Amino acid sequence: MSxxxxxxxxxxxxxxxxxxxxxxxxxxxxxxxxxxxEDLSLPSITVNGAKFHAEAFGPADSAIILxxxxxxxxxxxxxxxxxxxxxxxxxxxxxxxxxxxxxQRFPKSHYKSVQQLTDDVNAIIAFYRKVPTQKVxxxxxxxxxxxxxxxxxRHPATVNGAVIAEPGGLKWKDVKDYIxxxxxxxxxxxxxxxxxxxxxxxxxxxxxxxxxxxKYSMLSSTGDESNVVGNEGxxxxxxxxxxxxxxxxxxAERENPDWTDRFLRSFTTKVLFVYSERxxxxxxxxxxxVSAAFPNVQLFKTLGAGHDMLSFPTGWNNTYPVMLSxxxxxx
Amino acid sequence: xxxxKILLLVIGLMVFKNYATAQNxxxxxxxxxxxxxxxxxxxxxxxLTYGVGYGHQLKSKLPIIIxxxxxxxxxNKIVDDFKTKIGGxxxxxxxxxxxxxxxVYGVFRRYQNTLSRLxxxxxxMSVAAGYYKKKWHVAGEVGFDKAIVTHFKHSQLYKNNFPGxxxxxxxxxxxxxxxxxxxxxxxxxxxxxYLKAGRMLTQDFTTTPLVPFYLQLGYNLRMGK
Numbered sequence: 133m134s135x136x137x138x139x140x141x142x143x144x145x146x147x148x149x150x151x152x153x154x155x156x157x158x159x160x161x162x163x164x165x166x167x168x169x170e171d172l173s174l175p176s177i178t179v180n181g182a183k184f185h186a187e188a189f190g191p192a193d194s195a196i197i198l199x200x201x202x203x204x205x206x207x208x209x210x211x212x213x214x215x216x217x218x219x220x221x222x223x224x225x226x227x228x229x230x231x232x233x234x235x236q237r238f239p240k241s242h243y244k245s246v247q248q249l250t251d252d253v254n255a256i257i258a259f260y261r262k263v264p265t266q267k268v269x270x271x272x273x274x275x276x277x278x279x280x281x282x283x284x285x286r287h288p289a290t291v292n293g294a295v296i297a298e299p300g301g302l303k304w305k306d307v308k309d310y311i312x313x314x315x316x317x318x319x320x321x322x323x324x325x326x327x328x329x330x331x332x333x334x335x336x337x338x339x340x341x342x343x344x345x346x347k348y349s350m351l352s353s354t355g356d357e358s359n360v361v362g363n364e365g366x367x368x369x370x371x372x373x374x375x376x377x378x379x380x381x382x383x384a385e386r387e388n389p390d391w392t393d394r395f396l397r398s399f400t401t402k403v404l405f406v407y408s409e410r411x412x413x414x415x416x417x418x419x420x421x422v423s424a425a426f427p428n429v430q431l432f433k434t435l436g437a438g439h440d441m442l443s444f445p446t447g448w449n450n451t452y453p454v455m456l457s458x459x460x461x462x463x
Numbered sequence: 464x465x466x467x468k469i470l471l472l473v474i475g476l477m478v479f480k481n482y483a484t485a486q487n488x489x490x491x492x493x494x495x496x497x498x499x500x501x502x503x504x505x506x507x508x509x510x511l512t513y514g515v516g517y518g519h520q521l522k523s524k525l526p527i528i529i530x531x532x533x534x535x536x537x538x539n540k541i542v543d544d545f546k547t548k549i550g551g552x553x554x555x556x557x558x559x560x561x562x563x564x565x566x567v568y569g570v571f572r573r574y575q576n577t578l579s580r581l582x583x584x585x586x587x588m589s590v591a592a593g594y595y596k597k598k599w600h601v602a603g604e605v606g607f608d609k610a611i612v613t614h615f616k617h618s619q620l621y622k623n624n625f626p627g628x629x630x631x632x633x634x635x636x637x638x639x640x641x642x643x644x645x646x647x648x649x650x651x652x653x654x655x656x657y658l659k660a661g662r663m664l665t666q667d668f669t670t671t672p673l674v675p676f677y678l679q680l681g682y683n684l685r686m687g688k
Contacts (some may be wrong), residue, residue, distance in 0.1 A: 154633070155629055155631055155633045156633070156634065156635075157613075157633045157635065157637050162628070162629045163615065163628060163629070163633075164625065165625055165627065258670055267666065281607030295614070304640075320510060320511055320537040320538070321537075321538060321539075322539045323535075323538075324510065325511065325536040325537060325538045325544065326538070326544075326576040327673060328509050328510040328536075328672070328673045328674045329510045329536050329544050329574055330509075330511045330581075331509050331640070331665075331673055331674070332509045332546075332583075332585075332608060332610060332638065332672075333572070333574055333581050333583050333610050333613055333637060333638055333673035334581075334610070334612075334613075334637050334638045335637075335638035335639060335640060335665040335666055335667075335670075335672075337665075337667040337669070337670075338667065338669055338670065343637075349578070349621075349624075350576060350578055350579065351595065354580070365571065366577070366620055367579075367623060367625075368623070369624055370624070370625070376603075391489065395589055429526040436540065
């Protein structure tokens with residue numbers, strides 16, 4: 133009798149373990165999506181020594197709007213609304229910046245300077261520009277606004293206009309002050325503990341991208357309490373790239389960059405500078421301070437929206453006509 | 464593989480409960496007759512946390528306490544995150560007033576936010592050495608908190624971003640943090656008030672958790688006839 137029971141239990145255990153699928157914490161495709169290196173079906177281009185997740189919409193030879201996402205540990209998915217410019221005859225180009233989104237990953241030691249990212253912008257423009265007379269506009273949001281400004285600071289002649297939406301600052305100290313203000317959380321809040329409590333469940337080594345990217349994606353859970361930047365919900369995204377972000381934070385701390393120090397102040401083309409009504413860490417005074425680096429600025433306040441004003445319906449509907457009018461004026 | 468780890472952990476806990484355990488006690492003031500130890504504490508343990516515990520001193524040659532602890536982080540959702548520990552501590556050596564102790568816990572913890580829910584089985588082991596008098600003590604400790612096996616379950620919000628995410632048990636071990644610090648306290652009658660604090664490092668020794676230190680202020684009530 134007891135032998136039968138042991139046999140039955142043994143068979144049950146064997147069947148149970150056979151049903152269990154083993155999942156590796158440090159493999160792509162389980163907790164975070166695969167990148168363009170692992171999933172060859174994803175749209176990609178290879179320029180400047182890296183494989184980028186990239187897409188373009190609209191006529192190939194019309195004026196380019198190059199969309200630069202924030203983060204830098206974010207991706208372009210949350211800016212997909214900008215595809216609408218393709219319906220107006222623009223060539224809209226999206227790409228996930230080096231080391232983030234679904235673009236190729238690199239070890240932290242790979243990142244040497246912020247110039248690497250402006251070089252990438254140059255290479256992306258060169259890839260999509262079919263004729264030398266094809267106009268190029270930049271549309272940068274948050275960190276993407278800093279990157280657009282940094283690019284204009286180095287290559288003003290390449291750019292025919294830019295929409296800069298709520299960059300944290302164009303000097304590193306301003307960026308740090310903005311980060312502190314925008315991420316202010318109560319010490320006892322659910323949001324802060326949601327961010328810190330996870331550290332006992334998951335610890336990734338310096339270059340374990342899958343674990344670190346997954347952990348960072350958990351920070352987009354708001355915890356119901358932290359809404360300084362005024363967003364309406366969780367942003368759509370593919371996958372963050374936290375190794376890149378950590379690397380650039382370290383580089384910026386070391387180099388203390390000023391992205392206005394070369395040719396930015398001589399860029400006389402009008403720039404559309406967008407800020408939002410609900411981001412209490414920004415506001416008119418800060419928008420004026422940051423945008424003062426451009427000699428010719430049109431300030432625009434997006435009503436009814438927070439920092440990610442280009443992603444949620446109210447913000448997009450209020451900002452899109454102004455951006456379209458701006459691009460059309462320079463087309 | 465995952466099941467065998469869980470089984471090993473369960474067996475480990477069953478073994479440990481026969482030998483050891485618990486809160487931060489002043490071993491010099493703990494009397495043999497004081498079999499029950501109630502504990503409340505608050506501090507920083509991967510966030511601002513509050514905890515309670517119960518310890519039971521065994522009638523053994525070496526002082527041994529088995530105990531259980533429950534703690535949770537602050538926030539507006541009290542029950543979504545917590546940590547429980549079951550295990551024991553033993554005072555295994557004594558040289559005059561210098562005492563040497565060890566703690567071994569099995570850990571079961573839960574984490575939930577709007578994107579995912581994690582359930583983890585782990586272990587927490589530490590050793591301490593210090594100077595213990597009846598009315599006060601000070602000691603240094605070093606330990607390792609290991610997340611051995613973790614189950615992931617994701618919300619629709621996360622699946623909207625990544626429909627291909629796979630829920631289930633993940634391996635190999637998903638994390639671990641070293642910690643080292645000091646513990647000190649005062650004791651009077653049946654009471655201990657203690658403070659422990661220290662630094663934390665992830666298991667690769669190159670990075671730290673977002674809260675890179677721990678701190679606990681606690682109170683013990685020792686009872687028994």
